[in-house]
Structure formats: C-alpha cells, structure tokens
Amino acid sequence: MSEVASAWRSAARTDTGKVRARNEDAFLDLPERELWVVADGMGGHQNGALASRLIVEALAELPHERGLEQRVAQIRGCLHELNRRLGQDLTLACGQADSLMGSTVVVFLAEDDRAACIWAGDSRCYLWRSSRLYQLSRDHSLAQLLIEEQQMSAEEAARHPRAHALTRAVGACEALQLDIVELDVLPGDALLL
Template sequence: MLTANRSDIGRVRHVNEDQSWVSQLNNGITIAIVADGMGGHQAGDVASQKAVDAFRSMLEQSAAKADLSLQEGKMLIRQAISQANEAVFEMASRNERYHNMGTTIVAALVKQDNAIIGHVGDSRAYKIKEGVITQITNDHTLVNELVKSGQLSAEEAAHHPRRNVLTRAVGTDSQVEIEVQSVEWSPEDVLLLCSDGLSNLVSEQQMLQTVTTEQLELEAKADHLIQLALHAGGDDNITVVLLQEAGSTNRGE
C-alpha cells in the first residue's frame, strides 16, 4: 500500500487542531485516521491528539491478527472510536480547561477487497474509482440534517453560515453514535480521508483531477490538495490522507 499523510495549519489559525495517523500492519492491513479537534483555549488539539492516541493503541494490537474478518474489522473500528470517545470525555470531565472539547474522526481499515470506514462528525472519506469520486461518509452536521429533510438545497448548505455546527462529535458526551460501513476495494482505487479544511474549500472535481493525474506521485498529490485549499483561503487547518495499492497503474511513475 502506498500512503500519504499531510497536514497544514492553514492561513488563519494559530494552532493545528487536526491530527492524523497511518500505519501498515504486518498482516497487510492498513489503518488510517483523521481527527479535527474543537474547543476553546487550544483544547481542540488536545482532544484530537488524545483521540488518535486511544484509537491507535487499541487497533495496533487488536487488528494485527492474521485472518481478520469483515465483521471483526467493523467491530474493531467501532470499539476503537468508542475508546477514543471515552478517553477524550474523561479528560474533559477531569479538567475545567478542557470542558466541552471534542473532535471529529474519520478512520479506515483497509484489507484485501474491503475498506471499512468509521466516522463521527464532518471529516470525510472519499473513494476514487475509474475516474469517479464518491463521498462515502455522511456529515453529522445540522446543515446536512436540513438537506436530508428537504429544508435546504445542497447549494444553500455549502454557503450556510452554520454549516460547521456538528450534531455529534467524539468526546463531548459519555456515549457517541458511530457510523461504520464497508465499501468494496480494488487495487486501482484511491481512498481520501480529510478534515473539513479541505472539503469546504476544494471541490470534488479538483480532488478527482489531482488524484487521477499521472504526473504526480501519491505524496505530491496530497501536497497539491493542501496547496489548493491554501490558495482558496486556507481559513482552517487542512489534513489529507491518501491510500492506494502499490501495484496501481496510475501511480505516475
């Protein structure tokens, strides 16, 4: 598996509250996570780091078994995000400075012919396959709820002043509802995980063009996506993770 993991503070923020991590286990499974923290007084970066650490410590051990089934993979992603929720919530409960801090999470566990995606919040996963980009995750935001109920159009939602208001996040409550799904995965596919610092400023068409260009290696594609967000204003932290099988044809060699 080829992987690229890039993050930038952006042009406006003083702290990067995004955290990401990618690992390839000995059994051929690749795990990735992007977390976008929130909370005053730099609590956001504490929340996202705490969440990624908790997620990582559980999955590095438990996902390393030789014959991990699809159901086990889904259960592990759910448990790891739940563990991250407990870790952040407990820390916020103990320390007044971190009161109400939380984080989004989008995570992937990629094995052979399946990618298992778990998420809470509005950090996103996209799959690029045969020249088509598909958003896999469903934003847990107030505005998206209004779109789904027909009260807002997608165009209105994109520019709505409250589009960043989350309906759920990791660490703000003792329990959180976690969305877990699996998608088919083949060697030519590319998985893109990102914080909303990318998806709010870079269109799906721009993402698709960047990922499918044959002139760039995978890491350069991730760098280019960050640059597109910066050129578009860079008003938030920007994090991008790209995953692609090493044997793929459009690697740009």
C-alpha cells in the first residue's frame, strides 16, 4: 500500500437531525479498503431506512478490486442493480405499486494517490484542501435544477415550495444516473461526506 493510502483515518457518525423523528441514514466507514459511503433514505417515502441500509450492505460486500477504474465500475454496477431491485422487486413486494423506496448515496473511494466521488441525490462530498472547502458533488434536486436551468439565485430557488424534491436517487427512477468526479489526492486533504 502506498504512503498516501496508508495515511487514511476516518470517523463516522449519524444523527436524526431536526426535521424527522426517525433516522434513515446509513454509512460505511472502511479506511482499510479506502471506501466511505453515506446513504440517506428518502424521508416520507416507504422504507427509506431499508433502502439506505441495503445500499451500504451491498457496497460493503463487494470484493476489493485493485485499480480505481475497476472499483468505480464495480460500484456503479452494484448501485444500478440496487436501483432495479428497489424500483421493482422490493417496492412491488410491499404490495403497493405506487409506493417508492429509495435513498440518496454518496461514495468516496481512493486508490493510491487517485480518488473518485460517485453520487445520486443530495448527499454531498466536500474536500478541504489548502485551507479551502470545495463541494465535489452537485445536488440532484429541484432547487439545483432551478438555479441551473431557470437561472434563479440560490435564495429564490430555496423559496420554491418543492425545492428539496430530488431529481435523482437510487430506487426513484427506472434508469439511475450517477455523477462521478475523479481527483488527485494530496497530503493533508480532508473529506466530509
């Protein structure tokens, strides 16, 4: 293992927050495999907690491949399969064809001095580098869409009655679209998911 890879330290915690009474978050903290995941079940929908837990469990069970490209492909394949299962099999098994079971997800994985961030939804990944904070992920939400397509300010978009509605999530649509950002890892980098 390289010097960069052996230096990973991490901590993980989840909190119910101020909006919902139930915590639908799940996380994976595997610095020895250079893999971290946060999944946030879609609040107010059928079994959001189950969806986030299934995502984390499936990603934890993946064999540890070598090579960043292979690992990214492996994670993408796993999330696409989970999207199919959550969207069809598990939702229909609940006996309600119109119910929705889904979760946002953000994955950070590293391989030597390279890393990738993969996400769907509004779970975020931040990079702290050289005393500056960078948001690596971009929200898949109606608010973000309004900012980009309608050229609204962030304040205007936040006032929209459905601003927090997600445009992407695992289990929410038949075809899952994931965004991926790859980057070089530098000594002293810190990440927050």
